[in-house]
Amino acid sequence: MPGRAGERLQADAAAPISLLPLFAWLTPSFPVGAYAYSHTLEWAVEAGDIKNEDSLGAFLGDLLALGFGRSDAILAAHAHRAAVAGDETALAEVNALAVALASSAELRLETCQQGRSFLDAVRAAWPAPGLDAAASALVGEVAYPVAVGLAAGIHGLPLAPTLEAFLLATVQNLVSAAVRLAPIGQTAGTRVVARLAPTVHALALEIPALTLDDLGSATFRADLGSFRHETQYTRLFRS
Template sequence: MSLLPLFAWLSPAFPVGAYAYSHTLEWAVAAGDVTDEKSLAAFLADLLTQGFVRSDGILLAHAHRAAVAGDCAALAEVNALAVALAPSAELRLETCQQGRSFLDAVRAAWPGPALDGIVAPLTGEVAYPVAVGLAAGAHGLPLGATLEAFLLATVQNLVSAAVRLAPIGQTAGTRVVAGRAASIGALAADIPALTLDDIGSATFRADLGSFRHETQYTRLFRS
């Protein structure tokens, strides 16, 4: 199976609105937690290994398996958990708006009976990692490659937000992405063996920052 759909789906040009979200990074910059390349790398490392990125990867993997099996009930359960895990209104909007936009775009450009059948019961909010996982599973794309592409795209979007917020430049941002490559590969290799019970995070300051961002005086991003 060609991996070309993954390159398209997780490209910055794919119409999911990812550019509008920073997942609390805007607040972290305003608070002085992220001020340069080193602090950005540390912030992303925590989100990747101890925060939402790891949890999203696990949710994606279970959505992928449910789609491959055609198990609508399991998929609905994973999605309900994913939506419930959002720690704030902004972060719930972030995942659900992107999830629904992603499914709409994929169904319009890459339709298929397997995808239509598994998506049909999801009439309400759909979390972004669940949407990516179910689409990849329905189209027969391998889980390992999907995980690596999704995790990398998540990190790249956060780095893009940091560049626009200006604590770093483009070259430094590229170094930060490259520096996370080994961690992304290791996490993508570990996730397939993890259960939904393994979901959890310890990025409390970032989660609380999402509440503070809601009333931040100046904002470029929706989260």
């Protein structure tokens, strides 16, 4: 039997669905603290892996297609489905898996601090029937992609644009970090976002058909970089 979000989706099937919540939630002004994290980019710049526009684009492309971008999108999709179905047990299980998959202490902090902040902000400013009940299933740490998928599902937002917006926001946040680290300028950063847009679109189309068994990554150097960042001498970012 569908949950409240699923019933609302059925009732509103003939009405256009506004995507404005996604635009609000996935902008830099939404209070999740994304500006404080670089997801290993700071170490990659220090190590010389990222030194210009092309190397940044290649690094981020790998993180998207082979690393946490793809995995986070899978987790967000499953959280979205659990929220629509009103399945709080499945939601809690997806969240526990998402937290456990963080490959270092810094990356766990990155996803959990943003996830809890995102969920608290949505509950405070964008209430919806069933949101508090679904959120209560997530006790303690909340992974960011799970929080986004949960909120989008409860609000009746379609999965495909949710994934596309989530992945694009991920790219934009990381490009913003790279600009602040100074290997590239703002115009080059904008080109990198545009260059990765087809990858974002392709992933958003692929992810809905994937299961939790498809989770995995192969960005070993970035994972090792997150460990090394913990003792990096000078740091602007928390990851």
